[in-house]
Amino acid sequence: MGFAANGAGYDPPVERADAIVIGAGHNGLVAANLLADAGWDVQVLEATPHPGGAVRSGYVTAPGYLSDLFSSFYPLGFASPVLHGLELGAHGLEWTHAPDVLTHLLPDGRAATVNRDLATSMASMEQFAAGDGERWKQAYDDWCDVSADMLKVLFTPFPPVRSGLGLARRLRVGGSLRLARRLVLSVRELGTELFRGEGAQLALAGCALHTDLSPEEAGGGVYGWLLAMLGQQYGWPVPVGGAQRITSALVDRLLERGGRIDYETPVSRVLVGGGKAMGVRSADGRNWRACRAVIADVPAPALYLDLVGERWLPPRLVEDLAFFRWDGATVKVDWALDGKVPWKNPAAAGAGTVHLGADLDGLTRFSAHLATDSMPPHPFLLLGQMTTADASHSPEGTESVWAYTHLPHRARWEAEEIEAHVARMEAVLEEHAPGFGRMVAGRNVFSPAELEAENPSLVGGALGGGTAAAFQQLFLRPIPGLGRADTPVDRLFLASASAHPGGGVHGAPGANAARAALTRHRFLTGRAYRAVIDAAHAVVYP
Structure with a gap:
């Protein structure tokens, strides 16, 4: 019996699996592994020649210099119960740390450093204001009181009932209200409430600007607090041998369990019959039958508008997708240096990650340029010293280093604009590390368009699968009600960073999609589960 794609009949597909997973990014691979663990026959279809999405490594600057091409440094991945549960160490994944977690360099040359040793972090923050060392410890103690339940809330499907109740029992009413207030503060407000000096305030604010939020935006404080405190608790580690080791471990684990991956096989359509996802059609015209579920590790607009189509969607959902907000664009530069970065302030030499180019007001000015669709004349940089974190990235005594900065999200960038901005980035580096340019043995630039060309999910150079703003989080991600x-299509599940809880290499969207698919398939409870989901969607999309 055939089924319809946009109303057209066709012969039954030749290829079959219990689950078809669209995309071999890390979330797709996590979902595929969990379904394979449950005994499902799993087929992954990847549009590009490589697995991993934004979790890949390569030699793009000079011979012998390994670069993490997109994402790097993984506090969320290291802390993630999802990745931990997959036991990727048995498949070659090993973590390592730089001597220092991160350093924020101020324009005046001072440095605020987070180290996994709490006393070292406290001493750094104390330099900026008397008592800030103890205040840093108090902020960390506050984090430790809630971290286990907070991570469960973050990495489980919404609403996180069990972990949320556990957090409420621990904090009681007064503590819960204080935490709720902290979660909606901007990072400027949170930093100035917790600390007196610039150092600790900037440690939080620089972390918050890993997202697309400004220092003044509501909800930015929780990102700064989360990343800074994860750094204090776990560090910001990297895989030995590069980011690719995460992907390789996920692929090897899946193949060991009988899963299959076809590369250079982009999906052009999700095939729907009677309101159910029945499979997919690849761009080469082949049909792939999904007997139990289709899992999509692609951005939400691409899934709903391009692969499913409006026919199978509630009209209000299509209307709401017009207001889906991408996070900002990114330009990333990798350099091969023939020596170590010549920092003016040696405090930056041991940091895996360095934030530089702005104090708190400078971060606000930088964000204002992005908000008004203009190029920041003095960009804020997030920089990674890869050889400092993992010696295998380049020859002894050298450094494989990268930096990226945010840009406004635009449909098109001219090559001259990108090159001019790279020059601004290198000027910022020269301010803090005079002679940097003379040490460059090789360079690679990824513009927003080139990032998307390498990984189609990085639409316009957006790294997070959609904005981190509060209006597109929790039950509002990717749009209200989803x-x-x-x-709304039965047996179709969204597994990308466009889904709750969003961007970051932690695997939660993939795990959530796999769990939902497994629950939907259960003989006794699956129909009741879908009835509840349909009823919830009917309320939002009547």
């Missing part, structure tokens, strides 16, 4: 992996 806070879970379930979609």
Whole structure:
């Protein structure tokens, strides 16, 4: 019996699996592994020649210099119960740390450093204001009181009932209200409430600007607090041998369990019959039958508008997708240096990650340029010293280093604009590390368009699968009413960073999608589960 794609009949597909996973990014691979663990026959279809999405490494600057091409440094991945549960160490994944977690360099040359040793971090923050060392410890103690439950809330489907209740029992009413207030503060407000000096305030604010939020935006404080405190608790580690080791471990684990991956096989359509996802059609015209589920590790607009189509969607959902907000664009530069970065302030030499180019007001000015669609004349840089973190990235005594900065999200960039901005980035580096340019043995630039060409999910150079702003989080992600992996199409599940809890290499969207698919398939409870999902969607999309 055939089924319809946009109303057209066709012969039954030749290829079959219990689950078809669209995309071999890390979330797709996590979902595929969990379904394979449950005994499902899993087929992954990847549009590009490589697995991993934004979790890849390569030699792009000079011979012998390994670069993490997109993402790097993984506090969320290291802390993630999802990745931990997959036991990727048995498949070659090994973590390592730089001597220092991160350093924020101020324009005046001072440095605020976070180290996994709490006393070292406290001493750094104390230099900026008397008592800030103890205040840093108090902020960390506050984090430790809630971290286990907070991470469960972050990495489980919305609403996180069990972990949320555990957090409420621990904090009681007063503590819960204080935490709720902290979660909606901007990072400027949170930093100035917790600390007196610039150092600790900037440690939080620089972390918050790993997202697309400005220092003044509501909800930015929680990102700064989360990343800074994860750094204090776990560090910001990297895989020995590069980011690719995460992907390789996920691929090897899946193949060992009988899963299959076809590369250079882009999906052009999700095939729907009777309101159910029945499979997919690849761009080469082949049909792939999904007997139990289709899992999509692609951005939400691409899934709903391009692969499913409006026919199978509630009209209000299509209307709401017009207001889906991408996060900002990115330009990333990798350099091969024939020596170590010549920092003016040696405090930056041991940091895996360095934030530089702005104090707190400078971060606000930088964000204002992005908000008004203009190029920041003095960009804020997030920089990674890869050889400092993992000696295998380049020859002894050298450094494989990268930096990226945010840009406004635009449909098109001219090559001259990107090159001019790279020059601004290198000027910032020269301010803090005179002679940097003379040490460059090789360079690679990824413009927003080139990032998307390498990984189609990085639309316009956006790294997070959609903005981190509060209006597009929790039950509002990717749009109001779709806070879970379930979609209005039965047996179709969203597993990308566009789904709750969003960007970062932690695997939660993939795990949530796999769990939802497994629950939907259960003989006794699956129909009741879908009835509840349909009823919830009917309320939002009547």
